[in-house]
Amino acid sequence: MPIQYYIALSVCLFCIGIVGVLTRRNVIIIFMCIELMLNSVNLLLVAFSKMYNAPAFAANPASTVGIDGQLFVFFIMVVAAAEVSVGLAIIVMMYRNTHSIDVNFLNRLKN
Amino acid sequence: MxxxxxxxxxxxxxxxxxxxxxxxxxxxxxxxxxxxxxxxxxxxxxxxxxxxxxxxxxxxxxxxFSFINVHDFKxxxxxxxxxxxxxxxxxxxxxxxxxxxxxxxxxxxxxxxxxxxxxxxxxxxxxxxxxxxxxxNFVIMFIGWEGVGLCSYLLIGFWFKNNNYNYAAKKAFVMNRIGDLGFLLAVFWLLAKVGTVNYHDVFTAESLAKLTPTDITAITLLLFVGAAGKSAQIPLYTWLPDAMAGPTPVSALIHAATMVTAGIYMIARSNVLYSLAHVTQNVIAIIGIATALLAATIALKQNDIKKVLAYSTVSQLGYMFLGLGVGAYTGAVFHVMTHAFFKALLFLGAGSVIHAAGGEQDIRKMGGLKKYMPYTHLTFLVGCIAIAGMPPFSGFFSKDEILAAAYARSPILWGLGVLGAAMTAFYMFRLYATTFLGSFRGTHDQEHHLHESPAAMTIPLVVLAFLSVIGGAVGVPEALHGHHELHHFLSPVLTTEVAPELGHSTEYGLMAVSVVLALAALLFALNKFSKKPELGEPTGFGKVLANKWYIDELYDAVIVNPLLKFADFLKNVVEKSGIDGIVNGVGRFVQYLSRQLRLLQSGQVGNYILFMVLSIVVLFLVFWNQAIILQFLQKVF
Amino acid sequence: MIPSLLILIPVIAGLASLFIQNEKAAKGWALVASLATLCLAVAGACSHRVTELQADASWLPALGSRFSLSMDGMAKMLVLLNAVALPLAIGATYKNSYEKSGSFYGLLLLMQAGMMGVFLASDALLFYFFWELALIPAYFLSSKWGGEKRIQATFKFFVYTFAGSLLMLVGILYLYFKTPEHSFAIQAFYNLHLSDSEQFFAFWLFFIAFAIKIPIFPFHTWQPDAYEQSPTVVTMLLSGVMVKMGIYAVIRWLLPVFPAAVARYDHLVILLSVIGILYASLIAIRQDDMKRLIAYSSIAHLGLMAAALFAKQQVGIQGVMIQMFNHGVNVIGLWIVADAIEKQTGTRKFSQLGGLAQKAPGLAILFVIMAFANVALPLTNAFIGEFMMFNGLFRHSIWMAAIACISIILAAVYTLGMVQKVFYGNTAPATDHSVDSSLNIKLMLAILVIIIIALGVYPQPMLQLTNDTVNAVLAKIHSI
CATH class of the missing domain: 1.20.120 (Four Helix Bundle (Hemerythrin (Met), subunit A))
Structure with a gap:
């Protein structure tokens, strides 16, 4: 499959994520949108990694060209997992305090 | 040494x-x-x-010792x-x-x-x-000059509980300061052009060669401004009558005999400069005679015993300046001396009267004091005769010398001077007659209190009276077969003095005219006021004179009040809204801007993210099109 | 050695004082420390050995800045003023009590240390460092212990002067990069050969900073507010010593470094200064508040110093030198009286005062002498300075001198007006129950009066002290 398809898909996913973050007020949905953006990036990373890796692999099976892209993906997944745990904890705390998961209640910074 | x-x-x-x-x-x-x-x-x-x-x-x-010694400034x-x-x-x-x-x-x-x-x-x-x-040198003179101003201030306001006295003291100091400004500038001028202020060095041909005629005129005029302030000449004379707020001996010492003659001393001291500046000499002569006449007219209608004497002092100082202006330096110094005798005498006599009358100074409430205070009366009479210029009392010789020199310069000056002398005789004998002749017009309590002053007061009166009688002996002119010893004594200092070229017969004529006129005025006043003193409020032109030609009011309206208004304007408008307004305005503008910018910090997470995304997009575009933007910027600038 | 100690003693004493809880102990400690500094300053002023009067140590080698101090005639005189001012200020207010007095006196000592450093530093970065160091304690002192509107006034004071300082910092960095060896040393700045346009630009960076500090019209508006709202001890140091930093800096850093710019802009600066003299004098006439009147009077006097400086005459600059000391001494005396009156009667308004001479004759006499020193009466110290400054100005421009001279009349008007409204006349309700001031106040005033008269009669030692600096500065100015 040509790389363009991956890019297009990834951009679409990313834009959906951004629009979701910007428009939704439900924290859980915003959170999911953020995950969506992260995963779109992951997708792109894997795609590019494969793109560079394929020719090199054909020439030499021991080649590690482009492997770093996939490494990043793992990093991101780990960080995302940590983030989710912290984020969900915050959301739980928020719900306990405000009985709502609407971000617009979180405007205390204003003053 | x-x-x-x-x-x-x-x-x-x-x-x-x-x-x-x-x-x-x-x-x-x-x-x-x-x-x-x-x-x-x-x-x-x-x-x-x-x-x-x-x-x-x-x-x-x-x-x-060396007072100030810096580089070439010693x-x-x-x-x-x-x-x-x-x-x-x-x-x-x-x-x-x-x-x-x-x-x-x-x-x-x-x-x-x-x-x-x-x-x-x-x-x-x-x-x-x-x-x-x-x-x-002029700087040491200036130190004394300001020092006497300080003491005058302190002594006029001696009874500091009375705010009127304090105002008079402040007025005296400030008016003197206006004169001092002129004095200081003259000193600066001398220092800048000649480089020294020592009399010995300044009055040499070598130093004078460094001065252009303009310099000399400016320096002498500025010095004269100083003299006019200290010696109460037009336009700076109004402090002296107010200075009578001080104790009477102070008026006698400071405001009659010594301090106010400092200006004459200064000009006589710098006679070398003044003789080179004819413009200044004319100015001095005109201001002198104008002051003499103006003050004499005011003195005609004053009812406060000390005010009459104060205006008389201003008037006599005017004569001295007339003498200086026409080059009769010796005459001026001579008049300083005789005036010191008889004016101190008159002031002390007035003090004695005031003392006896329990602080009363209004001559309308006096009268008939002759029988209560014989010594005071007699000495006061001597003083009056001396100031009126009757021969052979001291005032005659000194005044005559000045008038003769004035005649040599211009008969008009002489005529005005004689007129002033007649007025002097008139107001002094008005004062004398109202105070000592007739019957007492005060309250019974005051009459009961009247007494001759103790010896500590009468002895100085007698001594001064004696001096007022014989003081003229040192300056008997040649026309009267004298030697004028004062003239010979002072000639090493007053080197530029020119003796008036008058024949003896002219001198006799001048003397006769002035004496006869003064005598007529004297007798008229004596006759008029001993029987029927002037007790009512003055009307018509007399009112203008009694109110001192409204000069104080004029100064207030033309100088003092506008200046205060201007100061108020500076304080309330320029300072507050102008300069400080700009400074505070900068602060307020920053605050306004930040208040507007603060609105961006809405606290809504969504907004922050939106800004973040937009900024990323903008940055993205910028980096993408860096080259294009740079080109664009280069075109613009 | 001596310069380092002059800074170290107040710094250490000040830091230690921050931890003193007891009020009496804090006062005593501050007084002892300031007296020690005074002794050292006197020793320094009398010393002629170069090794004693200089200090040099490595400070920021990477930047080319050294901790170098030196004490020439002008520095000696100002150090002396600074050292005299603090014990006088503390002594005269010894009976006042300040909450958290440990911090109060500690900050005072730190302020003194900062000002010492300004007068001693011969490295531009060090100079800037101390310049700010003096400012910061002043800010805290005024904003914590000041009057009702202290926050506003001190904020303005701080921001205004700090804005000027930043311009100066830019100027210092500009010169730093111009020096061939990238050095902050004053000699390196003196040796710079700047083109005319470079001078014209950098001149303003420095000038505005100093003009705010001095202050030169129209940069003066922070001053009356700050003086009015600060606690009086701080006001004494501010007006007695700190504003002299501006004049000092002009002589040390501006005139010798930018001779061409000074030659070009001197008329403008003199014009501004002369306007400021008359302007401040006129406003002083209409003040009803004693502190504000003294503040405006001080602006007028400093304006004259600025004008005489830029006239660039030997006599004038020498006059400025001695006048820096004299004005410091005199204005401290005026503040002492203002404080004594305010503490007793609870007011500074002339309209509520009057007749104090009957109640406090001792204070009245001392104050009258101060007042006449303020109007520069001969045989008081101010006369020497003003006489010489007017002379210098006169040689530069007759008209400017004549106009500036009008201030001697106006000074008489406002000063005598103040004396009259406060001390003469009948007593007012506020002054009915006043008593004569306490002994410590009279003692401090008496010391000041002795200084005033002594320097007024025999100023020669003071004039000789600063002779070397004046000659050096003039040589630099005329070297172009």
Whole structure:
């Protein structure tokens, strides 16, 4: 499959994520949108990694060209997992305090 | 070096310090003795020096110490005792001593502390006055000049509870300061052009060669401004009548005999400069005669015994300046001397009257004092005759000399001078007749209180009366078969004096006219006021005169009030809304901007993210199109 | 050695004082420390050995800045003023009590240390460092212990002067990069050969900073507010010593470094200064508040110093030198009286005062002498300075001198007006129950009066002290 398809898909996913973050007020949905953006990036990373890796692999099976892209993906997944745990904890705390998961209640910074 | 010179100012300084610092622990007699004794000691030393000068000529000038010495800028603290200053030394310490003695009695009712303060001030005054006349350069003269202004301020406002007196004191100091401004500028001018202010160095041909005619005119005019302030000439004379708020002996010493003649001393001292500046001489002569006449007209209608004498002083000072303006320096100094005698006498006599009348100064409430106070009456009469210029009293000779010199310059000046002299005779005898003749017009209490003053007051009166009678002997003109010893004595200092070229017959004629006119005015006044004193409020033109031509009001309206309004404008508008407004405005503008910017910080997470995304997009575009943007920017700038 | 100690003693004493809880102990400690500094300053002023008067140590080698101090005639005189001012200020207010007095006196000492450093530093970065160091304690002192509107006034004071300082910092960095060896040393700045346009630009960076500090019209508006709202001890140091930093800096850093710019802009600066003299004098006449009157009077006097400086005459600059000391001494005396009156009667308004001479004759006499020193009466110290400054100005421009001279009349008007409204006349309700001031106030005033008269009669030692600096500065100015 040509790389363009991956890019297009990834951009679409990313834009959906951004629009979701910007428009939704439900924290859980915003959170999911953020995950969506992260995963779109992951997708792109894997795609590019494969793109560079394929020719090199054909020439030499021991080649590690482009492997770093996939490494990043793992990093991101780990960080995302940590983030989710912290984020969900915050959301739980928020719900306990405000009985709502609407971000617009979180405007205390204003003053 | 003649150490006696330093002793002269040292005694009054010591008296000032002792009386000033220990005024609470000393008793009144001791304070009086210290105060008067210091001046007496100075007088004795001055007398010794006077005879030294008389026989050996001026004493050499030597510096006590270097006052300011920077690079090419040298001013020494040096004293100079020559013919001119030794005459002034005698006047200051001699009359000063008499007035100190008089004061011990006059101020006796003051509490000890204020009694001590009074004598401390008086001694400080004499000290400053001595510095003024003994200084060997203009800066030392200026030190004394301002010092006497300070003492005048302190003594006019001696009774500081009364705010009117305080205003008078402040007015005197400020008006003197206006004059001092001129004096200072003249000193700066001299320093800038000649590089020195020592009399010995300035009045040499070499130094004068460094000055252009413009320089000389400017310097002499500026010095004259100083003299006009100190010696109460138009337009700076209005402080002197107000200065009568001080105790009467102070008026006698400071505002009649000594301080106000400082201006004459200064111009006589710089006669070398003045003789080179004809413009200035004319200005001085015109201002002198104008002041003499203006003050004389005002004195015609005053009812306060001290105010009459004050305007009379202003008028007499005008004559002295007339003398200076026409080049009769000796005549002016001569008049300073005789005026010091008879005006001090008149003021002290007035003090005696006021003392007897329990503080009353309005002559309309006096009258008939002749029988209560014989000594005061007699001495006062002598003073009146002397000031009216009747021969052979002292005032005749000095005034005649000035008028003769004025005639030589311009008969108009002479005519005006004679007119003023007639007015002088008139108002002095109006004062005399209203006060001493007729019957007493005050209350019974006051009448009961009337008494002759104690000996400490009458003895100075008698001494001054004696001097007023014979004081003219040192200046009898050649026309009257005299030698004019004063003229010969002063000639080494007053080098540029030109004797008027008048025939003896002309001189006789001038004398006769002035004496006859003054005598007529005198008799008219005596006749008019001894029977029917002027008791009502003046009307018509008399009212204008009684209100002093409204000059004070004019000054207030033209100078003082606009200046205060302008200051208010600066304070309330320019400072507050203008300059400070701009400064605060910068702050307020920043605050306004930040208040607007603060709205961006809505606290909504969504907004922040939106800004973040937008910024990323913008950054993205910027980096993408960097080259294009750079090109665009280069085109624009 | 001496310069380092002069800074170290107040710094250490100040830091230690921050931890003193007891009020009496804090006062005593501050007084002792300031007296020690005074002794050292006197020793320094009398010393002629170069090794004693200089200090040099490595400070920021990477930047080319050294901790170098030196003490020439002008520095000696100002150090002396600074050292005299603090004990006088503390002594005269010894009976006042301040909460948290440990911090109060500690900050005072730190302020003194900062000002010492300004007068001693011969490295531009060090100079800037101390310049700010003096400012910061002043800010805290005023904003914590000041009057009702202290927050506003001190904020303005701080921001205004700090804005000027930043301009100066830019100027210092500009010169730093111009020096061939990248050095902050004053000699390196003196040796710079800047082109005219470079001078014209950098001149303003420095000038505005100093003009705010001095202050030169129209940069003066922070001053009356700050003086009015600060606690009086701080006001004494501010007006007695700190504003002299501006004049000092002009002589040390501006005139010798930018001779061409000074030659070009001197007329403008003199014009501004002369306007400021008259302007401040006129406003002083209409003040009803004693502190504000003294503040405006001080602006007028400093304006004259600025004008005389830029006239660039030997006499004038020498006059400025001695006047820096004299004005410091005199204005401290005026503040002492203002504080004594305010503490007793609870007001500074002339309209509510009057007749104090009957109640407090001792204070009245001392104050009258101060007042006449303020109007520069001969035989008081101010006369010497003003006489010489007017002379210098006169040689530069007759008209400017004549106009500036009008201030001697106006000074008489407002000063005598103040004396009259406060001390003469009848007593007012506020002054009915006043008593004469306490001994410590009278003692401090008496010391000041002795200084005033002594320097007025025999100023020669003081004039000789600063002779070397004046000659050096003039040589630099005329070297172009």
């Amino acid at each position: 003649n150490n006696l010179v330093y002793l002269i100012p040292l005694f009054p300084l010591a008296g000032f310090l002792i009386n000033g610092l220990f005024r609470k622990s000393l008793n009144k007699p001791l304070i009086g003795i210290i105060g008067s004794g210091a001046i007496l000691a100075s007088f004795v030393v001055s007398l010794v020096l006077f005879f030294q000068v008389k026989s050996n000529g001026a004493l050499p000038v030597e510096a006590l 001013i020494d603290f040096a004293f100079q005792v020559d013919q001119l200053s030794s005459i002034f030394l005698l006047i200051i310490t001699g009359i000063g001593f008499l007035i100190h003695v008089y004061s011990t009695s006059y101020m006796h009712d003051e509490p000890t502390e204020h009694f001590g303060r009074y004598f401390a001030y008086l001694n400080l005054f004499v000290f400053s006055m001595l510095l003024l006349v003994m200084g060997a």
